Amino acid sequence: MTALTTPRPTAQVAPWAPNPMATDRLLPTRPAVGWTDHVARLGRSPARATEQLVPSLDATGLLGRGGAGFPTGRKVLAVAAAVARTRLPAVVVANCCEGDPTSSKDRVLVARSPHLVIDGAVAAAVAVGADRIVLAAGENSATHRTLLAAAAERPGTAQEISVVGVPHRYIASEATALVRFLNTGDARPAGKLLPIWERGVGGRPTLVDNAETLAQLALVSRFGPAWFAAVGTAAEPGTTLVSIGGAVRRPGVVEVPHGAPLRDVLACAGAAPAGWALLGGLAGRWVELSGMAGIGYSTAQLAAAGGVRGVGSVIVLPPGGCLLIETARIIHYQAQAGARQCGPCMFGLPAIAADMTALGRGDAGALDRLRRRLPVINGRGACSHPDGAVGLAASALSALTTHQSRHLRQHLTAGGCQAPAPVVPLGPA
Amino acid sequence: MSTRSLRLDPIACRAHGLCAEELPEAIVLDEWGYPIIPTEPLPTDWVRRAKSAAAACPVLALRVETRN
Numbered sequence: 001m002t003a004l005t006t007p008r009p010t011a012q013v014a015p016w017a018p019n020p021m022a023t024d025r026l027l028p029t030r031p032a033v034g035w036t037d038h039v040a041r042l043g044r045s046p047a048r049a050t051e052q053l054v055p056s057l058d059a060t061g062l063l064g065r066g067g068a069g070f071p072t073g074r075k076v077l078a079v080a081a082a083v084a085r086t087r088l089p090a091v092v093v094a095n096c097c098e099g100d101p102t103s104s105k106d107r108v109l110v111a112r113s114p115h116l117v118i119d120g121a122v123a124a125a126v127a128v129g130a131d132r133i134v135l136a137a138g139e140n141s142a143t144h145r146t147l148l149a150a151a152a153e154r155p156g157t158a159q160e161i162s163v164v165g166v167p168h169r170y171i172a173s174e175a176t177a178l179v180r181f182l183n184t185g186d187a188r189p190a191g192k193l194l195p196i197w198e199r200g201v202g203g204r205p206t207l208v209d210n211a212e213t214l215a216q217l218a219l220v221s222r223f224g225p226a227w228f229a230a231v232g233t234a235a236e237p238g239t240t241l242v243s244i245g246g247a248v249r250r251p252g253v254v255e256v257p258h259g260a261p262l263r264d265v266l267a268c269a270g271a272a273p274a275g276w277a278l279l280g281g282l283a284g285r286w287v288e289l290s291g292m293a294g295i296g297y298s299t300a301q302l303a304a305a306g307g308v309r310g311v312g313s314v315i316v317l318p319p320g321g322c323l324l325i326e327t328a329r330i331i332h333y334q335a336q337a338g339a340r341q342c343g344p345c346m347f348g349l350p351a352i353a354a355d356m357t358a359l360g361r362g363d364a365g366a367l368d369r370l371r372r373r374l375p376v377i378n379g380r381g382a383c384s385h386p387d388g389a390v391g392l393a394a395s396a397l398s399a400l401t402t403h404q405s406r407h408l409r410q411h412l413t414a415g416g417c418q419a420p421a422p423v424v425p426l427g428p429a
Numbered sequence: 430m431s432t433r434s435l436r437l438d439p440i441a442c443r444a445h446g447l448c449a450e451e452l453p454e455a456i457v458l459d460e461w462g463y464p465i466i467p468t469e470p471l472p473t474d475w476v477r478r479a480k481s482a483a484a485a486c487p488v489l490a491l492r493v494e495t496r497n
Binding site (some may be wrong): 348380 | 439
């Protein structure tokens with residue numbers, strides 16, 4: 001069904017803006033996958049210079065949606081400054097790889113609104129002074145194919161747009177790994193010693209942004225910060241995508257305004273705020289949902305309540321689910337998924353994974369080993385991969401020694417528990 | 430006033446441990462033999478031996494950086 005109730009725009013900028021109160025900004029209720037439908041829905045993206053786009057991004061407080069949550073305006077500004085300094089045109093990389101197996105928001109976003117993501121990459125390219133755009137997605141994935149089709153049907157742009165398939169590995173979509181992969185074919189993190197904003201792809205200033213970040217940037221660029229802020233909280237306007245999975249009736253991806261109570265977000269997936277959940281992905285935090293029903297889904301509110309936004313996923317454990325067993329499983333996966341470059345990660349993660357397994361089997365000494373090892377491993381890798389595993393392990397320990405102390409005692413006395421099968425999804429390492 | 434601090438490239442580091450012998454007050458090795466490097470500026474009377482620690486690294490993973 002393609003019936004459109006509004007005439008198609010001919011101007012460069014949409015003659016109307018969509019209802020700003022509607023919260024189907026990124027995932028339109030009426031499909032607009034093709035270029036023509038996309039333009040009919042949102043109009044053409046205007047070209048805005050750095051001086052125009054950055055203040056708009058700053059006004060909306062847009063934070064990166066790939067997990068790290070870095071302010072997008074500052075990132076754009078840093079790359080634009082590097083372009084001015086080096087006199088080299090920049091490269092914009094749209095990171096659509098979505099390496100975290102608990103997250104499916106970018107896959108759903110690209111399936112539903114591929115051109116919005118590309119619009120964001122084009123808008124970012126204009127603002128930073130880039131002549132090349134790379135759309136990066138898991139090799140031969142549906143996302144990869146959708147982006148190829150979308151890029152092919154778009155009218156020509158000032159920038160060269162290419163679509164690149166990236167190995168399906170957790171660590172391959174870390175920003176410096178992505179840049180290294182594009183330069184050398186080696187998809188391992190290059191570390192903090194490689195300033196990608198200055199010398200990234202092809203030695204040029206490089207902006208790497210997550211797919212959702214770019215889609216949001218496209219909306220800010222097109223309709224302005226006031227439109228953007230019609231929904232959401234004052235500190236964090238707009239909408240966000242949330243991947244909900246685990247023991248819920250309708251797992252999937254929803255778009256909600258920032259600040260929507262967690263109770264309502266969970267209700268979208270047919271779930272109630274009860275039991276334990278992993279927030280923010282494999283590098284996330286364990287939270288007890290019944291105490292968080294009224295907490296608004298936003299970076300600040302989640303953090304204040306002991307959670308984390310991370311990659312924007314919520315994985316709910318079933319009744320009787322065991323976060324110790326889940327955590328041990330996740331950290332074994334994280335240990336496998338590491339790039340095996342930095343000692344503290346290469347040796348530390350298998351060690352804390354073994355400690356977690358031992359704790360689950362009743363080895364009380366594992367508690368002390370974990371307390372000693374976690375701070376030693378933290379912050380000592382080239383990328384933040386080990387820090388993510390440490391944060392998750394610390395969060396599990398904190399839960400097990402407070403709210404879940406009875407459950408931990410059961411492990412220590414009986415060497416296990418009767419938990420149902422683990423639910424946190426793990427992909428290829 | 431500029432300060433000196435140590436900077437480690439964790440990808441290059443191969444746990445030779447020679448740095449910790451040169452500056453044991455500041456550099457300790459973890460249980461796998463990898464150095465734990467202080468992030469704060471070095472006291473001036475450590476700078477000379479910090480440079481020795483950096484020079485001792487067979488894979489040049491450690492550097493003394495000047496920060497303004």
